[in-house]
Amino acid sequence: MTTSRRPFGRALCAMVTPFTPSAELDRAGARTLARRLVDRGCDGLVLNGTSGESATTTDAEKTALIEAVCAEVGDRAHVIAGVGSADTRHTLALARAAEHAGAHGLLVVTPYYSRPPQADVEAHFLRIAEAARVPLMLYDIPARTGTRIEPATLIRLAAHPRVVAVKDCAYDLAGSSKVIARTSLAYYSGCEELNLPLYAVGGAGFVSTVANVAPGPLRDVLDAYDSGTGDCATGGTGTNGTAGGAYRTDGRAGSVRAHQRALPLIEAMMASGLPGTVTAKALLGRLGLPGGPVREPLRPAGRETADGLLGLYGELVGAAAT
Template sequence: MSFGKVLTAMVTPFDDQNKVDFDQTSILIEHLISSGSDGLVITGTTGESPTLTRSEKISLWKHAVQTVHQRVPVIAGTGSNNTSDTIEMSRQAEAAGVDAVMLVAPYYNKPDQEGLYRHFKAAAESVSLPVMIYNVPGRSAAKIEPETVIRLSKISNITSVKEASGDLNAIASIVAHTDPGFSVYSGDDHLTLPAYVIGAAGIISVASHVIGDEMQRMLRLFDLGRGRKAGALHRELLPIYEGMFSAPSPAPVKEALRCIGIETGGVRLPLRALNKEEKEDIRSLLNHSSVQN
């Protein structure tokens, strides 16, 4: 199942008291829809899900669904390292009206492949929504092997995987051994084009907060058979991809949004705000990029 080509892993706007700012959330959603985002992933890692309360997450899902009003898919990050909690939050997201849920690999407790399979199977069977698996071993310390993803793809409502291991061979294997209706999304901005070339459906992106239109243009060029032009644009965008992770995410992308006039506030501890030099680096990156925002 495809949710589009460029999906944005959306930041959570906070006010000056570090509370969720729903007015700015609406402004951000409108910005993203108008600047290249085919879908929105709410309360994922970039949305600072570890520091959001249950009630904040539910409120954000409801607000996003209402604001988006079926213009693009809304995917809720509902996964945790507790299967029963994942089931409960996925049911809450379904009740809120989201279009799909994204389930991260259980972190910290390090299940084996059979444990991962049973976790995702139990969560998927608890809802009728499409389910996207999220493989991010750099954060979770639990790698979902391609063989496990392929096995999970046989469950009717497990329709997608966000593959953020940085392993193009894994992406190729999953694409080759799953049904055509199963979609693979890169979770690494710098691999957007390489992953797309080998069969990924697209990207779940951080950089698309500020260069969504350019990322769409890059993929469109490839679709039109202009591979070298797409590759040239990929190289132009690399500094932005890298800059959005020059400090712990999402602090850099929140600063980039501020630079283009979208206020999303700070970050919650244990993440920290950028210092003056880091902020200047982000502003300089945007100002000197060939991409005009």
């Protein structure tokens, strides 16, 4: 369902950028992966973000990726393009290119490295919002940018009609709850372990790296929460179980169980000391799906790590299908 509280749907994947073995952009692989993710329950795909290795892709590659994904699934899912940079002028240029390529929304991160004060952060976002023709999702991830979008700043920014959502990686449930209560901003969890807690206090859903490999089981958590009582189903699983599946739930307790089932894979992918891009691409490779290598300075996961991820993945999709 898409509403003012869920402008991009509920279940969004922070999609990796598939590369060929020589680390060039894999347009065909991107189309294949995008189609698979939407077929398995993703309402939207967020491109050129942290998981999409935006720091090491060129502007031309970013545009080409948006064009490929929009051509494949743009009529079935929201395509949100990451356009963040440390430079407001560059961000504006990326935003214009993304819109021209067909993006339905823009993911705009806090300017990084220069650590601007809150008044400058606010001015930066307003510059993008004024120039944009599509809605914005602000990306609050202070651990990477060095600067928080403070709740008071978000409350002010919510007054702009094109500022509609937040990807929340601030690890401040109280602050997020305050903004949710006082604005119409759609809050999307960017930290999988907080998907259910944020949803329970009024969040819109998630933008997930883990969804690259397990979109169904993550969506099951939201479906179970919304179902109240009775059956919760996301459809058939197929032979590899990627889609998750149908299971019996007793309402909110069912969402807790589904959340707990996903935690081992979430922890292994997102809290093992390796970037989520590295673990996601390692597991995609084990599953025979497009992903390819990561670009330097990142390095691929080792065989033991990839084998461990595959085992946890198998346990999750097996449990979700029972």
